[in-house]
Amino acid sequence: MYRTVVNRILLTKNTGGGRRCLLRFPDLRTAVTSSRFSTTTEPQTSPNRPLNPADSSTSSSSTSFQTSSGAGDIPRQERKNPPAEYQGEQARVLQASLRHVLRLGWSEEAMIAGAKEVGISPSIVGSFPRKEAALVEFFMDDCLQRLIDRIDSGEELQDLIPSQRIYKLVRFRLEMQAPYISKWPQALSIQAHPLNVSTSFKQRAMLVDEIWHAAGDEASGLDWYVKRTVLGGVYSTTEIYMLTDSSPEFRDTWLFLDNRVKDAFDLKKTIQEATYLAEAVGAGMGSSLQGFVGKVIQR
Amino acid sequence: MVGKVFSNVASNYDLMNDFMSGGLHRLWKDRLVSKLSPFPGMKHLDVAGGTGDVAFRILESVNSIKRRALQDPLNDDLQEETRIYVCDINPNMLDVGKNRALEKGLGEDKSLVWVQGDAEALSFEDNSMDGYTIAFGIRNVTHIEKVLSEAYRVLKWGGRFLCLELSHVDIPVFKELYDFYSFSVIPRLGEIVAGDRESYQYLVESIRRFPPQEKFASMIADAGFQKVEYENLVGGVVAIHSGLKI
Numbered sequence: 001m002y003r004t005v006v007n008r009i010l011l012t013k014n015t016g017g018g019r020r021c022l023l024r025f026p027d028l029r030t031a032v033t034s035s036r037f038s039t040t041t042e043p044q045t046s047p048n049r050p051l052n053p054a055d056s057s058t059s060s061s062s063t064s065f066q067t068s069s070g071a072g073d074i075p076r077q078e079r080k081n082p083p084a085e086y087q088g089e090q091a092r093v094l095q096a097s098l099r100h101v102l103r104l105g106w107s108e109e110a111m112i113a114g115a116k117e118v119g120i121s122p123s124i125v126g127s128f129p130r131k132e133a134a135l136v137e138f139f140m141d142d143c144l145q146r147l148i149d150r151i152d153s154g155e156e157l158q159d160l161i162p163s164q165r166i167y168k169l170v171r172f173r174l175e176m177q178a179p180y181i182s183k184w185p186q187a188l189s190i191q192a193h194p195l196n197v198s199t200s201f202k203q204r205a206m207l208v209d210e211i212w213h214a215a216g217d218e219a220s221g222l223d224w225y226v227k228r229t230v231l232g233g234v235y236s237t238t239e240i241y242m243l244t245d246s247s248p249e250f251r252d253t254w255l256f257l258d259n260r261v262k263d264a265f266d267l268k269k270t271i272q273e274a275t276y277l278a279e280a281v282g283a284g285m286g287s288s289l290q291g292f293v294g295k296v297i298q299r
Numbered sequence: 300m301v302g303k304v305f306s307n308v309a310s311n312y313d314l315m316n317d318f319m320s321g322g323l324h325r326l327w328k329d330r331l332v333s334k335l336s337p338f339p340g341m342k343h344l345d346v347a348g349g350t351g352d353v354a355f356r357i358l359e360s361v362n363s364i365k366r367r368a369l370q371d372p373l374n375d376d377l378q379e380e381t382r383i384y385v386c387d388i389n390p391n392m393l394d395v396g397k398n399r400a401l402e403k404g405l406g407e408d409k410s411l412v413w414v415q416g417d418a419e420a421l422s423f424e425d426n427s428m429d430g431y432t433i434a435f436g437i438r439n440v441t442h443i444e445k446v447l448s449e450a451y452r453v454l455k456w457g458g459r460f461l462c463l464e465l466s467h468v469d470i471p472v473f474k475e476l477y478d479f480y481s482f483s484v485i486p487r488l489g490e491i492v493a494g495d496r497e498s499y500q501y502l503v504e505s506i507r508r509f510p511p512q513e514k515f516a517s518m519i520a521d522a523g524f525q526k527v528e529y530e531n532l533v534g535g536v537v538a539i540h541s542g543l544k545i
Binding site: 085086089093108112115119120121122123124125126127131 | 334335336338341429430454455456457458459525526541543545
C-alpha cells in the first residue's frame with residue numbers, strides 16, 4: 001500500500017539506464033507539516049540530482065493553524081524558489097558530514113565539519129529543520145537507495161527461497177551500518193526522539209516494505225501488516241543485537257538474524273511470535289511501533 | 300525622521316521594548332538566535348542592532364559551556380576568530396550598546412565590533428559573512444530592496460539571512476485587540492515612559508505600512524535568497540523570515 005502510494009506520487013524513472021530512483025523525502029515531510037505556496041516553476045531535472053515534483057502534486061495536505069498566546073507557537077509556511085538547488089547543496093553537505101560522524105557523532109559538529117569540507121558556510125546547518133535528525137534521515141534514505149539498487153541488480157535473489165532472500169537483504173542492509181556502529185546508538189536515540197519518530201517510523205516502514213516486496217510477497221489484508229510488523233521486529237532486534245556484538249565481522253549477529261528469520265517463517269507460531277517480538281523490540285524501537293502493535297492485539 | 304526617532308528613543312529603547320511587548324521581545328530574540336544556530340569562528344553581521352541584544356545572545360551561544368564541551372577538538376582556537384559586527388546608522392544606539400557590553404564584562408572582548416553604517420550601503424566586503432540578522436530594523440529603512448540585496452552581497456555561500464520584525468495579524472478577534480493595543484495603549488505608554496508620543500505613534504504606523512509576511516517573503520526571494528520561510532510568533536504580531544544564499 002505504502003509502496004504503491006510512493007510509486008504513484010513520488011517515483012520517477014531516472015533517464016540514465018532504467019535505475020529506479022527513490023526520491024529524497026524532504027518533500028513528503030514538509031508536505032505533511034506545512035502548506036506550500038508554489039510559484040509556477042518547471043521542475044529542473046538533471047541526471048545527478050533528485051527530481052522535485054511539481055508543487056501541486058503534494059499540496060493535497062492540509063495545514064492546521066494552531067496559535068496559542070505564547071511566544072513559541074509556530075505555524076510555518078514555506079516558499080520554494082525556482083530553481084530549488086538548495087536541496088542539492090544540502091545533500092552535498094550531508095554526504096560530506098557522514099565522513100565526520102565516526103569522530104564527532106551524529107551531531108551539529110559533524111555537520112559543521114562537513115559543510116567546511118565542501119566549502120559552504122556552516123551557517124547552512126541552521127537551515128536543516130531538525131539538524132542531527134536531518135543527517136540520520138539522510139543516511140537512512142541513502143542506505144535504502146543502495147538496498148534498492150542491490151535488489152534491482154541482484155539476480156541471485158531469484159534462486160533463493162523467501163526466508164533466505166530476507167536474510168540476505170536484512171544482512172546487506174545492516175552491513176551498511178557496520179562502519180558507524182560505534183555511534184549508532186546515538187543515531188537510534190535521535191530517531192526515537194518525539195519530534196523525529198514519525199519520520200524514522202516512515203523510513204523503517206518503507207525499508208521493511210521494500211524487503212518484503214523483493215522477497216516476492218503477495219499478501220493482502222491483515223497478513224500484509226503482520227508480515228511487515230514481524231520483519232520490522234526481526235530487523236530491529238538484529239540491529240540492537242549488533243550494537244553489542246564484538247565477534248569478528250559480526251558473525252554472531254548474522255547467526256542471530258538467521259535464527260530470527262527461521263522463527264518468523266515457522267508457520268505454527270505466526271501472530272503469537274509477532275507479539276513476543278514486538279514486545280521485546282518495544283524499548284529499542286520506540287513507542288510508536290509498540291502502540292501500533294498493542295492496538296492490533298487488543299482488537 | 301528615523302534618525303530623530305532613534306536619537307530620542309535610544310536611552311529608553313530597552314525599557315520601552317519591555318513595556319510594549321510585556322517582556323516577550325526577549326523570547327523573540329532568543330528564538331531568532333536559536334534559529335540562526337551560531338558556531339565558533341562565525342563572522343556575523345547584526346544590522347540595526349544598536350543596543351546589542353541580538354549580538355550578546357549570539358556571543359553567549361557561541362561561548363556557552365555546553366557548546367565548548369561538545370566541540371570538535373581540532374578547532375579549539377576557532378573560538379578566537381568569532382566576529383560579531385554590530386552595525387547601526389545611529390551612533391547613540393551604538394553607545395548604549397557599548398555601555399551594555401561594558402556592564403556585561405565584554406568590553407575587552409574582541410569578538411564584538413561596533414560599526415556605524417547604513418544598511419542600504421554596507422561597508423563590508425562581498426561574501427564575507429556567515430550570518431546576517433536584522434531585528435526590528437527593516438521596517439525603518441527607506442528602501443527594503445536595497446537592504447535585502449546588500450544582505451545578499453555580504454553573505455557567503457551557504458550564509459543565512461534572518462529577519463525578526465513586527466508583522467501582520469490576521470486572526471479575527473485577536474487582530475482587533477492588537478490594533479486597539481497598538482493605537483491606543485502604545486503611544487500613551489511612550490508619552491508616560493519616554494516623554495515622546497510622536498515617536499511611538501510613528502513606530503506603530505510604520506508597522507502597519509510594512510509589507511505582510513507573504514509579500515516580504517517574496518521580496519527576500521527576489522533578492523536571490525533560496526529556501527525562504529517565515530515563522531509567525533504570537534499569531535503574527537512578530538514574524539521571523541529566513542533565507543539561504545545558495
